Amino acid sequence: MPERQAKRRGMRPGGERGERGMAGEAGSTANTGEMAGAPHRTPLSDAMRRFRRSGVGMSAFVVLCILFVVGVAFFVLGRAGVHWPYDPNATELEAKLKPPSLAHPLGTDNLGRDVLSRILHGTYVSLTVGFVVVGISAIIGTAVGAVSGYAGGWLDNAIMRIVDALMCFPSFFLILTVIALLGPGLWKIIVVMGVLGWTGTARLVRAEFLTLREMDYVVAARALGQRTVPIIFRHILPNALAPVFVSAVLGVSGAILTEAGLSYLGFGVQPPQPTWGNIVADGRTYVLDAWWLIFFPGVAILVTTLAFYLTGDALRQALTPSERKTE
Amino acid sequence: MLTFLIRRVLIAIVLLFVVSVISWFIITLTPGSPLPWSELNPKISQQTKDLYRKKFHFDKPLHVQYFLMMRDLIQGKLVSNKDERPVILKIGERLPATLALNGVSLILTFGFGIPLGIWSARYSGRWPGTLSTVGAFLAISLPTFWTSYLLCIFLVKYVQVPILGLRTFGVEHTSFVTLMLDYAWHLFAPALVLAVGGIAVESRYIRASLLEALSADYIRTARAKGLPEAVVLYKHALRNSLRPFITGIGFLLPGMIGGSVIVESIFGYPGMGRMGYQAVLERDYPVLITLNLVGAALVLAGNLLADVLYAVVDPRVTLE
Numbered sequence: 227m228p229e230r231q232a233k234r235r236g237m238r239p240g241g242e243r244g245e246r247g248m249a250g251e252a253g254s255t256a257n258t259g260e261m262a263g264a265p266h267r268t269p270l271s272d273a274m275r276r277f278r279r280s281g282v283g284m285s286a287f288v289v290l291c292i293l294f295v296v297g298v299a300f301f302v303l304g305r306a307g308v309h310w311p312y313d314p315n316a317t318e319l320e321a322k323l324k325p326p327s328l329a330h331p332l333g334t335d336n337l338g339r340d341v342l343s344r345i346l347h348g349t350y351v352s353l354t355v356g357f358v359v360v361g362i363s364a365i366i367g368t369a370v371g372a373v374s375g376y377a378g379g380w381l382d383n384a385i386m387r388i389v390d391a392l393m394c395f396p397s398f399f400l401i402l403t404v405i406a407l408l409g410p411g412l413w414k415i416i417v418v419m420g421v422l423g424w425t426g427t428a429r430l431v432r433a434e435f436l437t438l439r440e441m442d443y444v445v446a447a448r449a450l451g452q453r454t455v456p457i458i459f460r461h462i463l464p465n466a467l468a469p470v471f472v473s474a475v476l477g478v479s480g481a482i483l484t485e486a487g488l489s490y491l492g493f494g495v496q497p498p499q500p501t502w503g504n505i506v507a508d509g510r511t512y513v514l515d516a517w518w519l520i521f522f523p524g525v526a527i528l529v530t531t532l533a534f535y536l537t538g539d540a541l542r543q544a545l546t547p548s549e550r551k552t553e
Numbered sequence: 554m555l556t557f558l559i560r561r562v563l564i565a566i567v568l569l570f571v572v573s574v575i576s577w578f579i580i581t582l583t584p585g586s587p588l589p590w591s592e593l594n595p596k597i598s599q600q601t602k603d604l605y606r607k608k609f610h611f612d613k614p615l616h617v618q619y620f621l622m623m624r625d626l627i628q629g630k631l632v633s634n635k636d637e638r639p640v641i642l643k644i645g646e647r648l649p650a651t652l653a654l655n656g657v658s659l660i661l662t663f664g665f666g667i668p669l670g671i672w673s674a675r676y677s678g679r680w681p682g683t684l685s686t687v688g689a690f691l692a693i694s695l696p697t698f699w700t701s702y703l704l705c706i707f708l709v710k711y712v713q714v715p716i717l718g719l720r721t722f723g724v725e726h727t728s729f730v731t732l733m734l735d736y737a738w739h740l741f742a743p744a745l746v747l748a749v750g751g752i753a754v755e756s757r758y759i760r761a762s763l764l765e766a767l768s769a770d771y772i773r774t775a776r777a778k779g780l781p782e783a784v785v786l787y788k789h790a791l792r793n794s795l796r797p798f799i800t801g802i803g804f805l806l807p808g809m810i811g812g813s814v815i816v817e818s819i820f821g822y823p824g825m826g827r828m829g830y831q832a833v834l835e836r837d838y839p840v841l842i843t844l845n846l847v848g849a850a851l852v853l854a855g856n857l858l859a860d861v862l863y864a865v866v867d868p869r870v871t872l873e
Binding site: 391479514520521528 | 568571579580687852
């Protein structure tokens with residue numbers, strides 16, 4: 227989806243200049259100019275304080291926590307065989323396509339399954355996809371970007387040309403092609419999306435490394451005889467992580483939307499396992515008769531992705547103080 | 554300028570080669586057979602299968618297959634595995650519809666995105682600014698299949714206009730005006746759904762660059778001269794913050810394939826996105842490879858176009 231791609235490039239956290247939010251070994255006591263009273267203020271605690279103050283960001287974060295609890299709770303309940311409010315796969319044909327009522331708050335689908343139960347039991351799928359996909363791509367992207375940015379020279383050039391080539395692909399279409407040819411399945415989707423989605427992070431980390439490797443503390447570490455690997459991972463990486471973290475939180479939304487789109491097209495998690503995307507896919511035949519089959523799962527997707535975007539945006543503002551004036 | 558263009562085109566050719574190799578690997582190394590019948594189908598003789606394999610070169614080693622396919626593609630002779638029609642022709646048929654859809658969507662994107670961005674930059678820091686930030690993220694969070702269906706339900710139930718496909722059945726024999734209106738309705742709904750995310754992104758871009766411009770010294774000077782706020786905003790600040798406009802144009806080109814798969818499938822719109830979706834389902838390798846290559850070429854062309862336009866509108870930017 228190009229708009230997602232555009233958004234990822236456009237709303238890239240602006241950690242290029244100014245103070246860095248994460249406290250590494252270096253610079254943690256550098257900006258003590260406005261320190262007033264508090265004995266142990268670090269850039270990280272400052273950022274946390276700024277984040278807690280942002281009303282929109284905190285509300286979104288609370289929503290995320292609730293979603294997380296719901297996802298875990300219903301995953302455990304489902305595994306334990308406790309079906310509440312209903313068994314998400316129990317069919318009841320005499321109650322099919324019933325509009326929302328007291329017995330079924332969000333209505334029933336074409337097989338008489340309770341939509342609320344299906345949405346609740348599908349929560350963990352979206353969250354798992356979001357977190358694991360972003361985790362995979364953040365790890366690959368950080369590693370590749372760190373090596374590329376620190377090494378420089380021909381290695382950097384070669385890696386960046388590969389990244390350029392991968393970024394040329396129409397992303398949603400590429401993922402669709404691979405999934406369609408591999409066959410559907412939760413873990414296949416996660417791996418494919420994660421393995422194809424690291425290029426943005428790699429560029430971000432590389433850009434950070436290009437500036438950070440010239441810093442005095444890196445030169446000092448090298449002069450003291452530190453080996454390359456500890457320099458990359460202990461000295462530079464902690465200072466480059468803030469933008470990666472922000473782009474990862476924003477990236478969860480994109481992953482959830484892509485998974486929902488794939489599920490909707492029938493390439494996602496297979497029925498009867500309910501996911502937000504395939505509830506809509508099941509309901510599309512009845513689009514004019516049963517609006518609740520389309521509406522409520524869509525609201526669930528919308529609320530989740532919105533919460534991740536707003537949390538990520540608030541984090542970006544908290545971690546990059548130089549951008550705060552534009553909030 | 555000329556050397557810049559030549560270098561960029563050469564780099565693009567190398568990148569396209571890499572893209573073609575990667576797509577070829579992805580498509581051929583995944584399990585499954587391109588044959589239109591199951592391997593176990595008893596009604597298809599071994600001879601028929603062999604003939605099919607021979608015809609589309611599936612009996613040759615993989616690297617030979619790749620070179621044969623690329624040769625056919627460059628000569629424009631590549632044919633679909635399924636209906637044996639030239640791929641170029643199949644894409645050409647879909648191109649006008651795709652261009653129309655993306656053109657209307659682009660007009661909507663700029664038409665709404667730019668005013669929204671100006672508005673939210675103007676009220677930045679106050680509640681309308683916060684509202685527009687949340688609104689923009691809300692629009693990006695909308696799953697396209699969901700908005701498509703809600704729009705379908707709304708249009709069918711309350712407005713009662715035709716939406717599926719490209720034109721209503723039997724409308725060919727009516728007047729020119731009816732024909733155009735019919736076409737406009739069929740175009741409008743999918744274009745609107747496609748534009749929603751773009752409007753949000755565009756408004757964020759405009760807002761960010763306008764805020765940057767508004768904090769510049771020449772704006773303080775303009776205000777100090779006593780110019781009306783509207784002149785300061787629209788004449789001095791806005792002109793210097795139109796980079797996002799160009800970025801938006803650059804993103805339009807690649808959106809023509811990947812961005813509209815779901816929307817085109819729902820609205821039954823005969824564009825390139827749906828063609829790609831069908832090719833995926835049918836394992837039509839030549840069409841898949843070509844579409845991936847066309848998609849990559851569009852990304853590169855979009856980037857190049859944006860870079861050239863930046864230099865055209867901004868004398869400070871030079872093409873090195």
